[in-house]
Amino acid sequence: MSATTVKTGTTGKTTEVVDVERVDLTVHGDGRERRAYWAVVDCWSVVRRGFLNYQRQPLAIVWQLGFPILSVLLYAYVFGGAMKSPGGDYRDYLMPGMFVMTMAFGFMGTAMTVVVDAQKGVIDRFRSMPMSPSAVVSGRGVTDLFVAAAELTILAVTALLIGWRSDGGFFNTLGAFGLLMLLRFALIWVGVWLGLMLPNQEAAGGLYAVVFPLTMVSSIFVPPSSMPDWLGAVAAWNPISSTAGATRELFGNPVASDGSWIQENAILMATVWPLVITAIFLPLAVRRFQRLSR
Template identity: 80%
Template sequence: MTTVTSTDKPGVSAAPSPAKVDLTVGDPDERRVYWAVMDSWNVVRRGLLHYRRQPVLIVWQLGFPILSVLLYAYVFGGAMKPPGDGGDYRDFLMPGMFVMTMAFGFMNTATVVVNDAIKGVIDRFRSMPMAPSAVVAGRGGNDLVVACAELTILAATAFLTGWRSDGGFWGTLAAFGLLVLLRFSLIWLGVWLGLMVPNPEAAGGLYVVVFPLTMISSIFAPPSTMPDWLGVVAAWNPLSSTAAATRELFGNPVASDGSWIQENALLMAVAWPLVLTAVFLPLAVRRFQKLSR
């Protein structure tokens, strides 16, 4: 009986484990799932290796959240008042900063994808005998790892500035889970945009759209402080639901005007990412399959 390892598959780099896997028997569907997982892992590993070889990427992606926290907490924090009776604005701000970091992350996804497309990396992947889903799934896995690193560094920075979570262990864990869920849903938007835009310059121009999206939300200020029509838009912004839900779970000040969308922030913090994933994941896969023909 012939035993093959991950190195027996042409065009795919070796898996990190030296253990051999018998792929000559069993369900063909099981073999396809195995290779899809291994191909996806190789794409994830390739993306992570870039950070070791290009440290400037780490400085930018992980340094930006730190600067944002310091800027808003110390430069603008003294002039801002949290909702309710007194308190520290940083307690209201920090969950919003976590949400903003997760939201801006999909722009990095789009930029990396379009760079790979321009440089012919995706064409190279298509020429290999690899699972068609591996490029998209591997990109998503890589970005989730980076998102967890960003959250860890951002939370540590917030802790040093005086922010605390009063929601207990499980509440804090659930809050970070919602943040990762939001980032997961936006990954597919980033992949789809990266496959749609013609060049990296166009991908960078998308910040013009993303910046107002983060501003017209409850990330920095309660929607009730905005003009009526703008407050409605801000309240129904998916980022506002995650911001309000994480503030509640962290035990930080929560701004609510009694509207349905704000009273059900926890429900919508789960529903919005599921809707975004249901829309943009199939679009990203379909776009990649279209380019592969």
């Protein structure tokens, strides 16, 4: 890094002008290593911006973190008495499904945030800056993962307070939460891609009409075997159902499998589905961001 001292103004004060282009040379390594370094630094800058937005708009994060609690109380106590559990207390069957539903609903918040940033010109500002092209997309993803971890923590504490327990052991329980985060990670890229595709906030709000049936036609609340045969098959092959079944198995909660291949291999498919979703939508999100305003 080099600097040049020049006189400015009438007072004769000096100003140090830094050669920004040469600052990059302080990062040792070849071009790829420098690009990787700045990609991480710029990504973290975007993450910090996301946290500052939550700090300045606390109601947004309060609602996002409070929604899981309201959902648990609603489904466990308002509807729970009318539900039939495959075994034991219905709350033992419900809670893994509620974990999955919270992770699934999260991508709507991602899409809404991206749409708002696009409408306000924030994304165009980022694109005009000398920053890594991947930082905006990856920064949004990392921010949402932090929020997802907070949501899961609050939801788990709420579940423990209402009497739910994991009987699968420490490592199985850790694996179940890992699968939940993997699902959220995959859906983040769906949210980013949709946010870059949708024209305005009203269109982003309409995503609820898509997500609500997607979560209902699954094993979140009831076993697919309790549905008509054709609908039960759709519910069983829903990626959300695979994660719900896998987490129930790992938590040691009632599973209610009907013996079909997709339900008997829930843990495998709870890993495969998110990887497939990520492989499709992560490149689509990056490409869409790179093609903006072209």
